[in-house]
Amino acid sequence: MTKNAGKDAFHLRVWVHPFHVLRINKMLSCAGADRLQTGMRGAFGKPQGTCARVDIGQVLLSVRCKESNANHAEEALHRAKFKFPGRQKIIRSRKWYGFTKFTRAEYLKYKSEGRIAPDGVNAKLLGVHGPLSKRAPGKGFLAENIQASA
Structure with missing residues (x-):
């Protein structure tokens, strides 16, 4: 490599x-x-x-x-x-952008919405739940919460 x-x-x-x-x-x-x-x-x-x-x-x-x-x-x-002993398989992942759980289409969609935050070699999906006092004016998503993608 x-x-x-x-x-x-x-x-x-x-x-x-x-x-x-x-x-x-x-x-x-x-x-x-x-x-x-x-x-x-x-x-x-x-x-x-x-x-x-x-x-x-x-x-x-x-x-x-x-x-x-x-x-x-x-x-x-x-x-x-x-x-390595045993049988090993090589699988090309459908996930995109490092070791994230998002596909390429999901990642680009969330990135255009501003819902992705970089997190080292991973990426966080910003959530929409939580108190209104923690949100900045005009900001629809919170930085602390992580919402699991369905």
């Missing part, structure tokens, strides 16, 4: 992190080791490594980029999926 699109042309979000600690209970199995083995007595192993516990269908990585770099992102994810 960096080679084809440039380091500032995409944003990669990693959804899973290796917090689960794998342990191993070493047992000696050579001659004269019978006095060192205690079987399963106190069999709490030593940490060996870490892994991420994932479910079927769980999102592992997300990439946001411009439409001109979408093919580069898809190829990068295609090459990266061989580094």
Whole structure:
């Protein structure tokens, strides 16, 4: 991705992190080791490594980029999926503008109405509920509230 699109042309979000600690209970199995083995007595192993516990269908990585770099992102994810065990799918999202929950048509509609507020890599939909005292004169939407799109 960096080679084809440039380091500032995409944003990669990693959804899973290796917090689960794998342990191993070493047992000696050579001659004269019978006095060192205690079987399963106190069999709490030593940490060996870490892994991420994932479910079927769980999102592992997300990439946001411009439409001109979408093919580069898809190829990068295609090459990266061989580094993970199991079957991985690459799905191009219908959502638009970063990691938002809005489609392109919804986003452009809300943007023209002035109902979208930027929020980092996301966007907030400004709500219409709340006390009138918190609204500026002539302002139809509140900045504090977030209204879920139906």
